[in-house]
Amino acid sequence: MNIIQIDRHSGQTSSQILAKAMDLHASGDLHEAEKEYLAVIARGYRVTEILPLLAGIATINGDLQVALDRWTTFLDLKPSHLFGLMEKGALLHRLGRWQEAVVSLQAAERIDPNNPDLLLNLGIALIDAGRGHEAVTVLKRVADIRPGNPLVAHQIRRISSAIVPFWHIPMLNDQPRNDAFEEGIKQAIAAHGSTARVLDIGAGSGLLSMMAARAGAQNIVCCESVGIIAEVAKKIISANGYADQIKLVPKNSKDLMVGENLDKRADILVSEILSSDLLSESVLSTFEDAIDRLVHEEATIVPRAITALGCLIESDVLAKYAFVDEVSGFDVAAFTELAPTRLPVHGKLTSWRRLSDTHDLVHIDLRARKHEASYRQVDLPVTADGIAMGIMQWIRVDVAEGVEFSNPPDHYSDGGWLQVVHTFSRPISVKAGDQFALIAGHDRTSLILMPAG
Incomplete structure (x- = not known):
């Protein structure tokens, strides 16, 4: 027995099917509306207008992967569509594909770099992708565009505190420690003279570098690998009047190069990257590398x-x-x-x-x-x-x-x-x-x- 397939849209124009789909959509009958939209797309009619509607229906129904596929198809046709990139980024984020979400949202950012809602979503995606410093940088841009936004202020402080270990503040307030290091730095500069080249590894707030400057050192390079800390250290050094004496390099010491970041090998190495259990902050490999590449054979090491x-x-x-x-x-x-x-x-x-x-x-x-x-x-x-x-x-x-x-x-x-x-x-x-x-x-x-x- 032969079954005759009947085209239920026979005799209807694509525009008529689309009109019916939109009526169904407006009435809340998403299931039937989706069928009609798909029939229109199958005819190749107004595809780039209908795909976002289909993606929206899939999102409402909780079919996030289907929605993502539809936005991907749409962006294959219109790769620079701002809303499409934002929606794709949001779906990738909801699916836990954070690095991909960042890529999509950054593509949208290149189109509209001052969109606060976009930047907020990008910042949160960067947080979840484990890219905290980039997140803070983006969120600070949102704060500049929308000052006083409590959500943005909360995220900036939350992520900053997560990036920066809690012990930095009590360490700065540890006066016996500070006094001991300052005395060691004074001894080193007295021995080598004010023209000695000083290298401070793991600068943090810039405190030890400023101690060296206060002791008379004129040529100080300090490095700090955590970007957000380096930014604050630069402000602190400038605010205390030592910007001309201290050069801050936002890098890990193992990435420093003599002739590029330092004009010559240093005469004095200062570093306080010690931890409560002595070694957990890569102390040994950091000092070994510095002694091998960055300081003179007879350099003074503080601490010894x-x-x-x-x-x-x-x-x-x-x-x-x-x-x-x-x-x-x-x-x-x-x-x-x-x-x-x-x-x-x-x-x-x-x-x-x-x-x-x-x-x-x-x-x-x-x-x-x-x-x-x-x-x-x-x-x-x-x-x-x-x-x-x-x-x-x-x-x-x-x-x-x-x-x-x-x-x-x-x-x-x-x-x-x-x-x-x-x-x-x-x-x-x-x-x-x-x-x-x-x-x-x-x-x-x-x-x-x-x-x-």
């Missing part, structure tokens, strides 16, 4: 050396972050395998008890040309009975001759450096008079502090 100090501790409070056993009648001890190996703490504000005296655990000479990963066994004399849960670790910085800075947990309370508890894989019972065998060393990027055996 760093040491991790520590003691064995007991802490019921911190143990709850490091170990788990029975919970609500269930044995969940195996989850301790996933516990953090390091706990940043504020020694003055955390309950803990010493089970040993303080010992130098890991010492690193920052003037060395190369540092190999290494470890050794350190025997810590136990001074009190208890349950050892880890090593409380802090730092000592050898800034210059006769100038040191440290952050002991017993009385240091006003700076940016915290102490770090290196947790053991299990609590260990110890008695006064025991020798606690500890493996102490580093793998170049992190400290190794763990029980031997």
Whole structure:
């Protein structure tokens, strides 16, 4: 039996079908309207006018991929259509395809660079794509166009604070640290003279560079790899009157070139990129690269050396972050395998008890040309009975001759450096008079502090 296919649009012109589709659309019958629009497109009639309508219907119906495909087809025909690029970018963003969303919205931005709604959407897409500095730059443009917009102000502050680690402000307010570094810088400039070339790596606010300028240095280059920090540092340096003495380069030090960013190798290297656990900010590779490429053989290095100090501790409070056993009648001890190996703490504000005296655990000479990963066994004399849960670790910085800075947990309370508890894989019972065998060393990027055996 033959089935005869009947064209339900037989005898109708394309314009008549389109008129019917638009009536259905206006009445809210999106399903039938979509069918009629598709019939019109199949005839090749007014395709670029109908595709946006079909994309809109798909979006309303939650068919985001279908809507995206329709906008893509539309943009193949009209690649510079502002609204189409914006809508495609919005759909890509909703689908979690953030990098692609950025590409589409940036294409729209090139057409209409001062559209505040477009820029806001681009800024948010950049945030989600992990491109925070670019996002802040775009959002600041929105703030200039629409001053006082609370959403924009919130996003700028939120992303800026996410890019810039929280410890920058307390570090700047750490006067003992500042005094130690300024004394080291003064010594270096007194030894080399005011014409010495100074290189400041990881400039942050520009504080150490300004200290060098205040001490008389006339030729200072500082670098800062985080764009948003570099922008603020440049303002600070200028506001304090040192723009002629200090050249700020918004790059990582490993991207600096002698003859391009520095006219010659530096006579003095200043850098405070140290972390609470000593090494996590690529300290060793940064200093090695600078000594190899950027400073003279006889350059003064500030600081000269760093040491991790520590003691064995007991802490019921911190143990709850490091170990788990029975919970609500269930044995969940195996989850301790996933516990953090390091706990940043504020020694003055955390309950803990010493089970040993303080010992130098890991010492690193920052003037060395190369540092190999290494470890050794350190025997810590136990001074009190208890349950050892880890090593409380802090730092000592050898800034210059006769100038040191440290952050002991017993009385240091006003700076940016915290102490770090290196947790053991299990609590260990110890008695006064025991020798606690500890493996102490580093793998170049992190400290190794763990029980031997």
